Amino acid sequence: MKYISSQNLVKLIHHVGLKTFLIELSNIIEEDYKRWNKFDKSPRYVHHSEYGVNELMPTSDQELFSFKYVNGHPNNFNKHLQTVVAFGVLCDVKTGYPVLLSEMNIGTALRTAAMSALAAKYLCNKNAKTMGMIGAGCQAEFQAHAFRAINNISSIKIYDIDPKVSEKFLSNMAGTGFNITICKPPQEAIENVDIITTCTADKQYATILTDNMVGQGVHINAIGGDCPGKTELHPDILSRGRVFVEYEPQSRIEGEIQQMPEDFNVTEIYKVIQSGENTRKSLREITIFDSVGLQYRIFHSCATST
Numbered sequence: 001m002k003y004i005s006s007q008n009l010v011k012l013i014h015h016v017g018l019k020t021f022l023i024e025l026s027n028i029i030e031e032d033y034k035r036w037n038k039f040d041k042s043p044r045y046v047h048h049s050e051y052g053v054n055e056l057m058p059t060s061d062q063e064l065f066s067f068k069y070v071n072g073h074p075n076n077f078n079k080h081l082q083t084v085v086a087f088g089v090l091c092d093v094k095t096g097y098p099v100l101l102s103e104m105n106i107g108t109a110l111r112t113a114a115m116s117a118l119a120a121k122y123l124c125n126k127n128a129k130t131m132g133m134i135g136a137g138c139q140a141e142f143q144a145h146a147f148r149a150i151n152n153i154s155s156i157k158i159y160d161i162d163p164k165v166s167e168k169f170l171s172n173m174a175g176t177g178f179n180i181t182i183c184k185p186p187q188e189a190i191e192n193v194d195i196i197t198t199c200t201a202d203k204q205y206a207t208i209l210t211d212n213m214v215g216q217g218v219h220i221n222a223i224g225g226d227c228p229g230k231t232e233l234h235p236d237i238l239s240r241g242r243v244f245v246e247y248e249p250q251s252r253i254e255g256e257i258q259q260m261p262e263d264f265n266v267t268e269i270y271k272v273i274q275s276g277e278n279t280r281k282s283l284r285e286i287t288i289f290d291s292v293g294l295q296y297r298i299f300h301s302c303a304t305s306t
Helices: 006-016 018-034 074-079 105-123 138-151 163-172 235-240 248-254 269-275 298-305
Strands: 002-004 045-048 053-060 064-072 086-092 098-103 130-134 155-159 179-182 195-198 205-209 219-222 231-233 242-245 287-290
Touching (some): 006 018, 006 098, 018 105, 086 105, 098 105, 105 138, 105 219, 105 269, 138 163, 163 179, 219 231, 231 235, 235 287
Parallel strands (some): 002 098, 130 155, 155 179, 195 219, 205 231, 242 287
Antiparallel strands (some): 053 064
16 A cells, blocks of 8 residues: 655655646546546535534545545644644555555645636636635645646735735745735725635635625635535625536535525536536626535545656
8 A cells, every 4th residue: 555645745746846736636637527427426424513624525436436534623723733634545446455545635735726726727717817815824825826837827916814824925925926916905805806716714604705896707716615604705696606516415515505595506517627618608707616625536646656
């Protein structure tokens, strides 16, 4: 059985380059969506407590069975602990034997960012260059790198409720070639942008974006509403745009659409990817990717790269 530690995964990324890694990971995810119906899928198992959430995410096809364990404990930050800890296991379906154990802290961050950028490739305006980001934590940095690698985003306007977090983002992204603007009111961060990414951590029904804040033609990459009782978008935004999800049964429980009626219309993103074309109907249309995460072949790609 192979084991991929955080240190070895970092070495692999340095070896191939972060941009190349993100592009190749996005390509693997894209290929998986093209064979969507060959996967056994189910909503994840979730345990909620007053401290946070613990989850198991299974996926399998006829060759490989995998699951990822991941938690989300926002208050860990105040204890100088990671807010997210994750690992994954990949098993041979024919024998049941585990073939890979991998860290998934970095893997989760990479997958989330690569999936966001992949969805945007099919949903945002083709000439998009500027992204506004609400939330400047670690995932924001991965998002920035992925959107540049896959969608050629060159300018970022960013806001975080904690100015120190925004300054850390600016420092960590120094030398990457981005044109970065730190904004004080959140409204400033989403003015005159092509893509809006919401990436906050508080577990609550929050309204990070209201309908009047969102202009025509924007693509919204909503990744922070990722568990029951946690949202970022006002329902009016969802009603105004076209909403795309990864796996509808999962998103009804955990995504932004948990606040919408059961018959609220959404489109699973695999249908768009299998069409092979950008689905935007006009330059004025609002598209929303309601992302909550789903297990992919990242384990397999890592296993074959080591």
